[in-house]
Amino acid sequence: MTTGNPLPGPSTPDPTPYPLDQLAERGDAQARALVLKDRVLSFADLRERVSLLAGWLAGQCEAGSRVASWAAKGELTCLLPLAAARAGLVHVPINPLLKHAQVAHILADSGSCLLMGTKARLQTLEDGDLPQGCRAVDEAEVFASAEAAAGCLGPSDSDPDALAAILYTSGSTGKPKGVMLSHANLWLGAVSVVDYLGMSSDDVTLAVLPLSFDYGQNQLLSTWYAGGCVVPLDYLFPRDVAKACARHGVTTLAAVPPLWVQLTEMEWPAEALASMRRLTNSGGALTVELVRDLRALFPEARLFPMYGLTEAFRSTYLDPDLVDLHPTSMGKAIPFAEILVIDDEGSVADPEEEGELVHCGPLVAQGYWQDAERTAERFRPAPDASTYGGTAVWSGDRVRRDAEGLLHFVGRRDAMIKSAGNRISPQEVESAALASGLVAEVVAIGVPDAQLGHAIHLVVRAAPDASGDMEAELKRALARELPNFMQPHVYHWRETMPLNPNGKIDRTRLEQEIGA
Incomplete structure (x- = not known):
């Protein structure tokens, strides 16, 4: 198809896709598009x-x-x-x-x-x-x-x-x-993000995430769709991120939870805080404590918790105005995404009923390259209730939708810990540990056990200011917050958590290390 300029602006989300390369044709010719180490384009x-x-x-x-x-x-x-x-x-x-x-x-x-x-x-x-x-x-x-x-x-x-x-x-x-x-x-992903983040041509995005990551690549595409400027950064230390924000007047910063934890544990230059308009998170849920810390550190910035999967780019975001009231919610569908919660019988789940998140619409990918078997497992016909129809991504993630229409993550179907006949969400155990204020990062893992089916192992990194008998204190805190069947059986204390190439905590490596 042939298109002409000007293309639709970010103020109106246009559902018409264009060839991806035409993102280069957007933006004022003299405006900054890309800040490199040695020059500006x-x-x-x-x-x-x-x-x-x-x-x-x-x-x-x-x-x-x-x-x-x-x-x-x-x-x-x-x-x-x-x-x-x-x-x-x-x-x-x-x-x-x-x-x-x-x-x-x-x-x-x-x-x-x-x-x-x-x-x-x-x-x-x-x-x-x-x-x-x-x-x-x-x-x-x-x-x-x-x-x-x-x-x-x-x-x-x-x-x-x-x-x-x-x-x-x-x-x-x-x-x-x-x-x-x-x-x-890719085009409609950029259009959608610009729309719900409210990005404009005077925005400056610090691209700290890997460009091989869908969330990372979108830092480029959405900013250029809006006519804004991208500053790519490969950082060695968290302080490098803060310094770059101050140096370039960054307005938009995207990160994953492990990086946010590090960024909230350090001092920030006043000029870096002053220019920041929005913070976005994906690649893992924010905790109540991390939301609190981010809101305290960046009181003037809008915080966008988001949920996505590579097979459909992005699915939901939480309106920043709702973050303080619903800090753990996944929010609602982004533009061009239809999100259904499907119960085990294949019907749309009732409010507060757990089901599988199914993503429908034009953001759904084309499947897995040369892998028909795995494509058929995840990319299946959309449920009858879908207005888009066609192919949908069946995420494998268990969620529920509350009475206000907000989605809440329950856990992955294949990650649920089954202990003594109980189905236990690792995230629920992790959230309770983080809420104690004693730990900075935590992962709950089910390890095969002859009597229990799975024993709950907790891998934790202590909070920077923690002292004393941490394990005893954490056990007491969890005993207050969780039922007996959800109490961890084994604790593993770490100075640092292993990260995968996308900057997320490497759960697979931890599972291998503790014999899960």
Whole structure:
């Protein structure tokens, strides 16, 4: 399809998808679009560089081929989502924290014809890691080659339903699987986020999350849809985030709970607090205590708790005006998403009745790359009650909808701990431990037990100001808050929690370490 400018503005969420590369055509030509370490790109520069990169990419592989990137945040990784789409290729962003064996799996599984990465990372590849027909290119050579070729491509007329990207999950349930996203999925995700966050052209987003993560990549796409500026940051320490917020006048900061915990435990420059308009959270639920800490640290910023899954990008958000009253709620559906709660008989659950969250609508991905079996498990016909119909994502997450229409997370069907005949939500145990004020981070895990079925193991990191006999105090606190059958049987104290490549607590690693 061919489109003309101006495209619909962020003030009215337009359900019409466009080719993804046309995000480069938005924004005032002289306005800042991307702040790099050594220079700043205006929107005019962004258009020129996307055009140049797309022209070079089109000469490297046939249309529809997959091209992978394995590098830190920079010009290449930020522009590739648009440039690959313009060239008619499918972008496969690989988390820069992954090691060569995981990269080899992704390259082989996706059938990528090209891997662009930093020299140091490419040098870690071993014989056989690059599949036949795939070649590696140092990212430093990409733009030099593109400039030498001087072949530019203008905005495409790609079918919005065409495949634009394959995002690989972190592999918490086995080998990473690739989620197929179309131009429409990514475009409408950007439109939706801009609408409910209320973003505008004077916004500055600090992109701290991995660009291989759907939530991380949307930091780019939604900001550019709004005509705003992105500041990509690979941070070593939490204080680097605060310093960058102050230096660049950041208005929008997205993070996952483990990072928020670290950020609330440090001092912030006054100028960083003054510019902040909104905080967004996904990748795990906020606790009552963390909401309290964020609201105290950023009293003028609007806090958006969100829920999402890579298979449908984002599903719900909680209106900031409701955060103080309902701090643990998932909120309601975002624009372009229809969220149903389906009971075990396949009907829409009654208010306060537990059921499975089912996501319907145009944000639903196209399935798992070359994996019909797992696609059929999660991507199934929408329930009869759906107004969208078509294919829906059956999340596996258990939720309930209250009388006010707000959703609340109960637990994952496959993560529920079954102990002494009781179904126990790990999140409920974790929330009680956090509410004690004695711990900063906690994970509840069910470990096989001959008598109980599963024994509850609690892995905890103490609060910074905690002292004394922490385990005894925590046991007393949990005894006050939880019934006997929910009391942890074993405690594991840690100085730090392991994190997966997306910055979330690595539950799979913890399970392996304690023998779950």
